Amino acid sequence: MDLAYGPKYEAFREEVRAFLTKYKSQAPKGLGAAGRPSPEACSWQQLLIQYGYAARTIPKDYGGYGAKPDILESRIIAEEFSAARVPSALQNQGISMLVPTLLELGTEEQKKKWVKPTLRGEVVWCQGYSEPGSGSDLASLQTRATVDGDDFVINGQKIWTSTAHEADMIFCLVRTEPDKPKHEGISYLIFSMKTPGIEVRPLTTMTGHAEFNEVFFTDVRVPKTQIVGQRGQGWFVANATLKHERGMLGDPAAMETRFQALVDLMREETVDGQRAIDNPIFRDRLVRLQAELAAMKFNGLRLLTSASKGEDSGLARLIVKLQSCELTHQISALAIDVMGEFGVLYDDSPYLRSHGSWQWGYMFQLGLIIGGGTAQIQKNIISERGLGMPREPKLAK
Amino acid sequence: MEFALSEEQRMLQDSVRRFLEQNAPLDKVRLAAGNTHTVQRSLWAGASELGIPGMLIPEDFGGMGLGFLDAAIVYEMFGRHVAPLPFLGTAVMAPLALMLAGSEAQQEKWLPKIAAGEIVAGVAVTERIGIREGAGVKARKGTLTGKSLFVIDWAEADLYIVADSDHGLHLVLPDAKGLSRRALNTIDKTRSVGELVFDRVAAEPLRLSSADAVARVIDAGRVMLAADTLGAGQMMIEKAVAYAGERKQFGRVIGSFQAVKHLCAEMAAALEPSRSLVWYAAHALDEVPGDARLMACHAKSHLSEVGRFVARTATEVHGGMGFTDLLGLHYWFKRIGFDRQLLGGPELVRLEAAHLQGWAA
Numbered sequence: 001m002d003l004a005y006g007p008k009y010e011a012f013r014e015e016v017r018a019f020l021t022k023y024k025s026q027a028p029k030g031l032g033a034a035g036r037p038s039p040e041a042c043s044w045q046q047l048l049i050q051y052g053y054a055a056r057t058i059p060k061d062y063g064g065y066g067a068k069p070d071i072l073e074s075r076i077i078a079e080e081f082s083a084a085r086v087p088s089a090l091q092n093q094g095i096s097m098l099v100p101t102l103l104e105l106g107t108e109e110q111k112k113k114w115v116k117p118t119l120r121g122e123v124v125w126c127q128g129y130s131e132p133g134s135g136s137d138l139a140s141l142q143t144r145a146t147v148d149g150d151d152f153v154i155n156g157q158k159i160w161t162s163t164a165h166e167a168d169m170i171f172c173l174v175r176t177e178p179d180k181p182k183h184e185g186i187s188y189l190i191f192s193m194k195t196p197g198i199e200v201r202p203l204t205t206m207t208g209h210a211e212f213n214e215v216f217f218t219d220v221r222v223p224k225t226q227i228v229g230q231r232g233q234g235w236f237v238a239n240a241t242l243k244h245e246r247g248m249l250g251d252p253a254a255m256e257t258r259f260q261a262l263v264d265l266m267r268e269e270t271v272d273g274q275r276a277i278d279n280p281i282f283r284d285r286l287v288r289l290q291a292e293l294a295a296m297k298f299n300g301l302r303l304l305t306s307a308s309k310g311e312d313s314g315l316a317r318l319i320v321k322l323q324s325c326e327l328t329h330q331i332s333a334l335a336i337d338v339m340g341e342f343g344v345l346y347d348d349s350p351y352l353r354s355h356g357s358w359q360w361g362y363m364f365q366l367g368l369i370i371g372g373g374t375a376q377i378q379k380n381i382i383s384e385r386g387l388g389m390p391r392e393p394k395l396a397k
Numbered sequence: 398m399e400f401a402l403s404e405e406q407r408m409l410q411d412s413v414r415r416f417l418e419q420n421a422p423l424d425k426v427r428l429a430a431g432n433t434h435t436v437q438r439s440l441w442a443g444a445s446e447l448g449i450p451g452m453l454i455p456e457d458f459g460g461m462g463l464g465f466l467d468a469a470i471v472y473e474m475f476g477r478h479v480a481p482l483p484f485l486g487t488a489v490m491a492p493l494a495l496m497l498a499g500s501e502a503q504q505e506k507w508l509p510k511i512a513a514g515e516i517v518a519g520v521a522v523t524e525r526i527g528i529r530e531g532a533g534v535k536a537r538k539g540t541l542t543g544k545s546l547f548v549i550d551w552a553e554a555d556l557y558i559v560a561d562s563d564h565g566l567h568l569v570l571p572d573a574k575g576l577s578r579r580a581l582n583t584i585d586k587t588r589s590v591g592e593l594v595f596d597r598v599a600a601e602p603l604r605l606s607s608a609d610a611v612a613r614v615i616d617a618g619r620v621m622l623a624a625d626t627l628g629a630g631q632m633m634i635e636k637a638v639a640y641a642g643e644r645k646q647f648g649r650v651i652g653s654f655q656a657v658k659h660l661c662a663e664m665a666a667a668l669e670p671s672r673s674l675v676w677y678a679a680h681a682l683d684e685v686p687g688d689a690r691l692m693a694c695h696a697k698s699h700l701s702e703v704g705r706f707v708a709r710t711a712t713e714v715h716g717g718m719g720f721t722d723l724l725g726l727h728y729w730f731k732r733i734g735f736d737r738q739l740l741g742g743p744e745l746v747r748l749e750a751a752h753l754q755g756w757a758a
Contacts, residue, residue: 001466001680002399009398072398263756277756280748286756287747291674291699294692298673301400308398316673319666379662380655387638387661390653 003301009072016080019051027086035124036166037090042121045090053077054089055119058099063116071308082253092163094118094125098171098190101240105229114169114190126193128158128172128215129238136377138173139182139235143217145174145189147224152176152189154197154220160371164200164213167193177232186234191222207363208347252297255324258331258361259293262286262338265353269338276338285334292327296320315386322378325369332362400673402470410470416447417478423725429481430586430728434552436517437481444514450488451512454496458508465617469624469679476628476736479728481587483517485625486550486558490618491518494558497610498566498603507556507568519554521545521593522618524562525611526741534595536561536602541569541595547581547739549618551591559593559600564608567600574599585735587728613682615740616690619697620678622736626704627668627675629729629736633711634664636726640715651714660710667703674699694750698743704733 005013026047028040037045048054049065056074058064067073081088089095099118102111117123134141143156154174164170170193177185193200197220202210229237266277266286276282299316306313335358336343345352346359369375383389402410420443421429429437444450453468454460468489475484492511495504510516523546524533534543545559557569569576575596583590603610638661641652651657678696681689708730712719719726737743751757 001401001403001676001684003680003684005398075398280757283751283756284744284747287694287750288698288702288743290750291695291747292670294677294695295670295674295699298400298677299670301398302673302676305398305400315665315669319669322662322666323670376655376659379659379666382662382665383658387634387665389638389641389658389661390650392655393649393653 005072005076009076012073013076013080016053016077017084019053020080020084020086023047024084024086035163037121037124041087041090044087045119045121048089049119053081055095058103058115058119062103062111063119071304075304078253090121092124093127094123094169097127098125101171101188101228101237104240105237110190110228123169124163124167125169125171126161126164126167126213126215128161128170130160131157132159136374138238139186141173141175141186143172143174144178145176145187145222147176148221150224151221152187152224152227154189154217154222156217158215158217159203159212161200161213161215162211164193164215165202169193170215171228173234173238176234180232183235184232186238187231188228188234188237189222190226190228191220195220195222197221205364205367207360209360211364211367252293252300252324255293255296255328255331258328259290261354262289262331262335265335265358266338269342269353271340282334282338285337289327289331289334292323292330296323296327315382318378318382318386321373322375322382325365325375329362329365329369332358332365336362400676402466402676406467406470409467410474412447413449413471413474414477416443417474417480421478421480421482423728426479426481426587426728427725433481433582433586434580434589434591436483436553436589440480441482441514441517444482444484448512449484450514451492451508453489454492454508454512458504459512460492460508464679464684465620465682466676466679468617469620469675472621473624473628473631473675476625476630476732477632479587479629479732483550483552483589485588485618485621486520486554487511487516487518489621490520490522490549490614491556491558493617494520494566494603494610494614497613498605498607500604503568503601503603510555516555517550517553519548519550519557519591519593520614520618521548521557521559522611522615522740523547525560525615527745534559534561536563536565536567536600539599539602540575540597541567541600542597544592544594546592547590548593549590549739550588551578551580551593552589557593558603558614559595560611560614564606564611566603566606566611566614568603569593569595569598569600583735584731587732588735590739612690616693617682618740619693619746620675620682622739623671623675623678623696623700626700626733626736627672629732630664630668630671630700630704630707630711633707633726633729633733634661634668636729637661637664637711637714640718644716651716657714660714664707664710667706671696671700671703691750691753694746694753697741698746698750701737701743701746705737708733 028044045054052065052067055064056067057069060066099115131141145152145154171190173186174189175185176187197218199216201214203212203214204210269276302316303313342351346356384391448461451460452463456462472484495507511518532544532546534541534545554571559567559569575598577594579592581590581592641657642650644651675696678692681692712730715726718724
């Protein structure tokens with residue numbers, strides 16, 4: 001057990017700090033969540049790539065910085081940007097999911113064409129996976145692509161497509177081999193969202209906002225060359241991508257920020273003149289969450305150590321999505337309870353606290369518990385892969 | 398940056414695990430549980446050959462000079478095997494009290510004996526956490542009066558370390574005049590606790606006693622209890638998974654039903670991150686003093702909650718068999734239940750954690 005990074009990494013940390021001191025003033029106010037980055041955000045991203053603080057390990061030929069992968073360096077960059085409250089590298093589905101997939105399985109031409117502008121924030125992607133009838137059982141998806149001359153012709157519907165209304169491009173799973181077993185009949189296509197026949201409809205959720213979309217395809221023609229991997233191999237291409245998605249969830253630093261905001265809230269909110277933090281029941285719940293957060297934080301350090309040695313951390317990794325989403329949701333739940341009636345204020349109501357973000361978060365985070373592999377699917381994964389328990393007997397092909 | 402056990406630590410843990418697998422299988426635990434207030438001398442002698450009683454004691458006094466993380470991973474193995482041995486008081490809290498507050502002469506007199514496994518040392522600190530039944534010990538002119546409950550490693554102790562109500566720590570011999578002792582029988586038959594009643598009992602103060610020394614002894618005890626629960630909980634999960642893989646109903650092993658699998662997943666999901674919390678809390682006792690007390694509180698309270706969930710859930714996965722004495726699963730259930738209350742239940746400990754952060758009015 002050694003929590004120090006050592007001289008080599010501390011020197012690297014100094015480099016990062018020097019960069020931040022020098023360029024901090026050029027940073028945009030915020031990068032926005034997952035939508036289209038502003039021009040300022042794009043230039044900031046390009047500066048970060050130039051200095052190796054974004055796209056750090058992507059080869060230079062494809063528009064990255066070309067450093068050797070070093071997870072501790074990545075961690076130090078994240079720590080220092082967070083400490084300086086400076087927006088770090090752009091994060092979106094194109095960068096975190098499509099780019100790694102293309103680098104692993106794309107053709108040379110695809111890599112050359114798409115990786116660089118995606119990294120620079122110039123091309124925005126959305127993900128066409130889930131369908132109304134295919135959620136947890138994603139491989140049952142029914143959006144069809146039939147061959148007509150040099151094109152695929154796509155018909156069907158996708159759902160939960162965040163940023164579809166702003167995206168330039170989509171990476172999309174379609175059924176090309178309807179007669180094959182479900183996992184072997186899927187192909188992975190990439191195409192422009194401006195292709196004729198695509199309709200995007202916003203999907204309003206329980207939060208009252210449209211964080212997602214539905215996407216409808218009617219006779220959408222896509223050249224056959226725009227496939228990633230082989231025909232019928234799309235499921236395996238997508239799994240490479242899903243593997244990258246799991247890394248995006250369960251960031252202990254983000255949970256810690258929410259927890260600190262909760263502590264501040266509990267110091268400010270009063271009932272009958274008593275601060276919430278002085279109420280023994282609220283306080284007990286707060287400390288209980290703090291202990292859970294500490295466990296997740298140290299679990300994260302353990303994962304970091306395993307990853308830096310190239311070891312698989314097994315259970316410690318498999319439980320992250322389930323536990324982090326639940327904990328995040330519980331932090332919001334306590335915030336709402338602390339506020340009482342004020343906790344259900346919403347929209348632009350008088351007396352609204354924190355712009356209604358706790359209530360929005362409480363609802364949206366329930367979506368995160370369900371999305372990206374439901375809690376129940378996570379428990380299947382933990383018990384089957386982590387504990388070696390028997391799989392559910394398969395009924396349907 | 399290395400948040401992991403070292404190679405040496407993994408070897409240490411393996412050797413303790415093998416020792417307990419060979420020497421303290423469940424039938425031995427059952428026998429010992431029939432004599433809770435008797436020290437298992439031959440088992441303790443075996444543990445002494447591995448250096449366990451003196452693991453925290455400096456080499457100058459015949460110990461191994463190891464750290465709290467080493468002690469925690471050893472006690473984790475004790476929890477895993479519900480080992481009926483006096484580790485918590487004798488190998489951790491008593492030597493720590495002597496190391497923090499004892500004079501050189503006191504250390505020279507007692508630490509080598511503890512390290513050699515020659516003596517059992519009980520620890521009476523419960524009233525420093527909470528007073529019930531009018532307990533508490535007053536020190537006056539070299540004597541102690543009052544009573545202390547839930548004295549750890551009470552049975553056959555050759556020495557007691559007793560905290561008074563004013564941050565003092567004292568050495569008391571079991572045959573001292575005016576000292577009366579009563580065993581307390583708990584659900585956990587693998588560890589002995591008892592009551593000490595003092596009527597002007599001659600006691601030798603540890604000269605460097607302080608509020609901080611008492612608190613550090615309690616911190617260390619709490620982290621060890623968390624580690625014990627971690628090991629016991631891990632074993633309960635493994636037993637539940639194994640049972641669910643064998644037991645058949647409706648023509649299938651019950652482990653293929655999601656209702657059962659999900660219980661196992663929930664246990665693993667709760668316990669696995671707790672392991673990292675225990676590691677850090679133990680590491681902090683040695684290396685991060687500013688974090689140590691808060692993390693001891695978090696480890697103790699969090700493992701108490703996770704432990705309770707695992708103990709009842711693993712029992713449920715075993716169905717009716719889990720409820721019987723035949724499988725012996727209840728030894729783990731009771732061990733975890735005992736760990737939860739000793740040295741402060743989770744609500745009390747969380748209140749302390751709040752005070753530490755200035756959160757309580």
